[in-house]
Amino acid sequence: MQRNFKHILAGLLASAAIASAQPAWSKAVPIPPDRVSTFSGAYLAARVAESDRDIDSAISFYKQALGYQPNNQSIQQNLMLALVTRGRFDEAIPYAEKLKTVAEVERVSRLVLAINDFRKSDFKGAQNWLQLALESDLDRLIVNLMTGWAKQGDGDNKGALELLSRLKGPDWYAIFLNYHRALIAEAGGRKAEAEQSFTAALDGINLASAAPDAYLRSAEAYAGFLAREGRKAEALKVIERAEAFSPNRLQIKALRAKIEKGEPVPVLIPGPLDGASEVLLNLGMALNRSGAEPFVKVYLQLSLALKPDNDFALMNLAELYETESDAQDAIDLYARVAAGSPFKRLAEMQTGLNLADIDKKDEAVTHLKKLVADDPDDMRAYLALGGVYSSKDDYRSAANTYDEAVARLKNPTRSDYNIYYQRGIAHERLKEWDKAEPNFRKALELFPNQPQVMNYLGYSWVDMDRNLEEGLELIRKAVDLRPSDGYIVDSLGWAYYRLGRYDEAVTELERAVSLRPEDPVLNDHLGDAYFRAGRRLEATFQWNHARDLKPEPDVLANVQKKLIEGLPPLDKTEAAAPKAETPAVPAPAAPAPEQKSEETPPKPLPPAAQPAESPPVVPAAYIVQRGQSLWSIAAERLGDGARYREILELNPHLSKARPLMPGTEIKLPGS
Numbered sequence: 001m002q003r004n005f006k007h008i009l010a011g012l013l014a015s016a017a018i019a020s021a022q023p024a025w026s027k028a029v030p031i032p033p034d035r036v037s038t039f040s041g042a043y044l045a046a047r048v049a050e051s052d053r054d055i056d057s058a059i060s061f062y063k064q065a066l067g068y069q070p071n072n073q074s075i076q077q078n079l080m081l082a083l084v085t086r087g088r089f090d091e092a093i094p095y096a097e098k099l100k101t102v103a104e105v106e107r108v109s110r111l112v113l114a115i116n117d118f119r120k121s122d123f124k125g126a127q128n129w130l131q132l133a134l135e136s137d138l139d140r141l142i143v144n145l146m147t148g149w150a151k152q153g154d155g156d157n158k159g160a161l162e163l164l165s166r167l168k169g170p171d172w173y174a175i176f177l178n179y180h181r182a183l184i185a186e187a188g189g190r191k192a193e194a195e196q197s198f199t200a201a202l203d204g205i206n207l208a209s210a211a212p213d214a215y216l217r218s219a220e221a222y223a224g225f226l227a228r229e230g231r232k233a234e235a236l237k238v239i240e241r242a243e244a245f246s247p248n249r250l251q252i253k254a255l256r257a258k259i260e261k262g263e264p265v266p267v268l269i270p271g272p273l274d275g276a277s278e279v280l281l282n283l284g285m286a287l288n289r290s291g292a293e294p295f296v297k298v299y300l301q302l303s304l305a306l307k308p309d310n311d312f313a314l315m316n317l318a319e320l321y322e323t324e325s326d327a328q329d330a331i332d333l334y335a336r337v338a339a340g341s342p343f344k345r346l347a348e349m350q351t352g353l354n355l356a357d358i359d360k361k362d363e364a365v366t367h368l369k370k371l372v373a374d375d376p377d378d379m380r381a382y383l384a385l386g387g388v389y390s391s392k393d394d395y396r397s398a399a400n401t402y403d404e405a406v407a408r409l410k411n412p413t414r415s416d417y418n419i420y421y422q423r424g425i426a427h428e429r430l431k432e433w434d435k436a437e438p439n440f441r442k443a444l445e446l447f448p449n450q451p452q453v454m455n456y457l458g459y460s461w462v463d464m465d466r467n468l469e470e471g472l473e474l475i476r477k478a479v480d481l482r483p484s485d486g487y488i489v490d491s492l493g494w495a496y497y498r499l500g501r502y503d504e505a506v507t508e509l510e511r512a513v514s515l516r517p518e519d520p521v522l523n524d525h526l527g528d529a530y531f532r533a534g535r536r537l538e539a540t541f542q543w544n545h546a547r548d549l550k551p552e553p554d555v556l557a558n559v560q561k562k563l564i565e566g567l568p569p570l571d572k573t574e575a576a577a578p579k580a581e582t583p584a585v586p587a588p589a590a591p592a593p594e595q596k597s598e599e600t601p602p603k604p605l606p607p608a609a610q611p612a613e614s615p616p617v618v619p620a621a622y623i624v625q626r627g628q629s630l631w632s633i634a635a636e637r638l639g640d641g642a643r644y645r646e647i648l649e650l651n652p653h654l655s656k657a658r659p660l661m662p663g664t665e666i667k668l669p670g671s
Contacts, residue, residue: 039068043075050078053324055086073098077105084108085297089115089305103133108298114146115305118276123153126276137169138283145180145279153272157188172210175201176282179218183269183278186225198222202241213285216242217278220251221268227259228267235259251312254342277306281313289648293320311341318350327354345371349384356388364388372401377408379419386422390429399426399435417447421456428460436460451478455488462495471495484638484669486516490525497529500570505529513542515669520551524559531567539566622668637668 046061062079066072080095089112096112099105114129127150130143144167151160164181167173182197201218208215219242226235239256242249258265269275284299300317304310318333331354334347341347348371355364368385375381382405389398402423409416424439440457444450458474461467475492482488493508509526516522527542540563547559622637630647638646650667 039065042068046078050082053326055082058082059086059088073102077102080105080112081108081298084112084301085294087301087304089301100129106132106134107139111142111302114150115276115302118150118153118273118306121153123150123272126150127154137173141167141169141173141176142279142283145176146276148180148184149272149275149279152184152187152275157184157190160184161188161190161193172207175204175207175211175214175218176279178204179214179221179282180275180279182218182225183221183275186221186267187269187271187275191229194225195222198225202238205245208245211282211286212246214282216246216249216252217268217282219245220255223255223259224265224268227265232259232262250342250346273306277303277310277313280306281310284313285316288316288320293323296320309336309338311337311343315343315347318347322350322354325357327357330354345375345378349381352384352388356391361388361392372404376404379405379409379416383418383422386426390422390426395426395429399423399430402426412446414447417443417450417453420446421450421453424453425456428456433460433464449477449481451481451485451488454478455482455491459491459495462498465498468499472499482638484515486512486514486519486522489515490522493529494525497525497532502529502533506533506535518549520546520549520559521555523549524551524555527559527562528567531562532570536566622666624666633666633668 042061042065046058046065049055049057049061059079059082062075062082065075066079069075076095076098080092080099083089083092083095092112093116096109096116099109100113102109110129110132114126117123117125117129127147130147130150132139132143135143144163148160148164151157151163161181161184164177164184167177178197178201182194182201185191185194185197198218198221201215202222204215219238223235223238223242226232226238236256236259239252239259242252243256246252255265269278280299280303284296284303287299288296297317297320300313300320303313304317307313314333314336318330321327321329321333331351334351334354337343337347348367352364352368352371355361355367365385365388368381368388371378371381372385382401386398386401386405389395389401402419405419406412406423409419412419420439420443424436424443427433427436427439437457437460440453440460443453444457447453454474455478458471458478461471462475472492472495475488475495478488479485479492489508490512493505493512496502496505496508506526506529509522509529512522513519513526523542523546527539527546530536530539530542543559543563547556547563550556551559622633624633634647646669647666650669
């Protein structure tokens with residue numbers, strides 16, 4: 001069974017549409033600048049650094065290359081884009097000036113120059129730069145929306161609204177046009193026109209799936225508009241519509257609290273710089289899907305160039321860096337989130353997880369302890385802190401942390417099952433089964449038929465040669481609920497192996513490896529099953545494959561020994577583990593109504609080649625339910641929230657950082 005004890009630091013906050021910190025893959029060793037002495041050397045070094053996502057080194061090498069060929073437009077373009085991507089906006093301006101007439105790159109160069117004029121309040125100059133020789137639908141929308149804000153900044157509110165009213169384009173233009181028309185009308189004191197456009201934006205629910213973040217931002221702005229007009233009940237109705245579309249959105253929750261308390265609600269987009277920044281943020285988030293990350297980074301960095309304290313842009317840009325395993329960059333961005341932001345606690349929690357990812361685990365512990373002390377009723381902080389302790393193999397401290405959490409739970413609910421589950425894991429790792437088992441049972445009492453808990457408890461029983469039939473039945477149930485979870489399927493196969501049912505073990509372990517081909521432990525298990533089933537050549541192939549996937553040292557040593565010696569006789573390996581007394585604990589309660597849970601899933605491992613003759617994975621259709629995110633669907637349906645990437649690969653029209661429309665049909669990895 002693959003338990004992934006060291007990989008339980010993951011996104012605890014999927015409802016906020018922010019993904020978790022991911023493990024940092026090793027980057028190539030950077031080339032020292034003094035080793036490069038030619039144009040071709042500098043250029044190639046820059047491209048290598050860029051492909052390795054070491055953009056700062058790429059910038060240095062591109063600058064060196066320009067020292068040899070100062071007028072090379074290709075290098076200038078690459079350098080300008082790299083500078084923008086890293087948020088080094090002022091350094092990009094001279095290169096944008098040189099490239100302002102190069103059609104292939106003017107969508108960035110002229111945007112940079114326009115933004116520079118926005119920052120200087122030269123709104124006429126900005127309008128000049130916002131004229132492109134080549135325009136796609138996306139470019140035309142961006143430059144016209146930003147031109148509208150430039151006109152507003154220049155005092156021409158009527159001209160700004162007329163410009164946006166004349167703009168024609170695809171159906172998906174509507175959500176952006178209605179939203180920004182409303183903002184500009186409000187900025188110009190045209191309250192009736194503002195409300196008309198806000199209403200049109202809110203009623204455009206059929207188009208919201210194209211740009212859910214823009215839709216929710218428009219709802220947020222509209223609710224604030226109504227609150228400032230003294231129309232509290234109507235404002236709360238708008239909030240309710242936003243919550244129905246995307247429950248638990250932090251900004252909306254914070255806004256609801258302000259309106260209910262009667263506190264002043266500031267204008268969301270008070271001026272032209274904020275408006276232009278919002279355009280780039282809205283379009284960047286609409287593009288935020290698998291494969292478009294470089295474009296999203298450019299737009300979010302340009303948005304931040306106009307409004308450096310834009311907390312929503314900071315959070316989403318940090319999430320992109322986390323996805324690419326750039327934990328330190330994510331930490332730097334989280335540090336910029338203002339203390340009063342509704343995102344601040346989330347940013348601090350993600351900072352702690354990222355510190356652990358860059359092996360600053362003691363610092364991570366100190367950081368997360370403070371978060372626990374600041375809000376001792378926030379279970380997410382305990383889970384994060386316990387996860388860091390577990391990553392250090394300090395299961396005693398992890399167990400103590402979960403003890404503190406349980407002490408705060410006077411009336412635990414279904415959503416609290418994970419505290420007991422993780423506490424059970426900590427005690428199991430400490431070989432304290434008499435304490436572990438009651439926690440697993442309590443987790444199942446709170447969340448009956450929770451697949452990961454059933455899998456862990458069932459496998460533990462089988463592994464200890466206890467409650468064999470009940471344990472096997474729990475694992476089978478978990479597999480029925482998570483047929484595409486390779487780890488749970490592996491548990492079933494390994495349980496059959498432990499029971500000496502080798503042909504059945506081979507069947508299940510082959511399926512597990514087809515679902516998780518990159519995992520060395522699953523491949524090792526399949527090799528063992530092949531060997532016991534008399535398929536020695538296939539066993540050797542599978543062990544070789546497990547070895548090549550670079551497992552943990554103890555697994556590697558065991559695999560290498562088996563490659564030389566094979567498995568020893570059954571009487572030496574299949575002896576049952578010592579039995580322990582089963583503590584008397586209540587049986588799980590009756591199943592409760594289904595609801596979304598927050599799990600602490602394992603981190604993904606580096607991809608590897610599919611083993612030969614692996615059964616194909618066939619996508620299955622799934623209808624999105626209200627309030628679900630990509631992470632929650634992956635956690636509930638696939639058993640691992642980190643597998644949201646697989647859903648994105650099958651559904652390129654989706655985005656990991658925006659909510660899903662209820663009723664949308666998507667494809668899920670199948671078996």
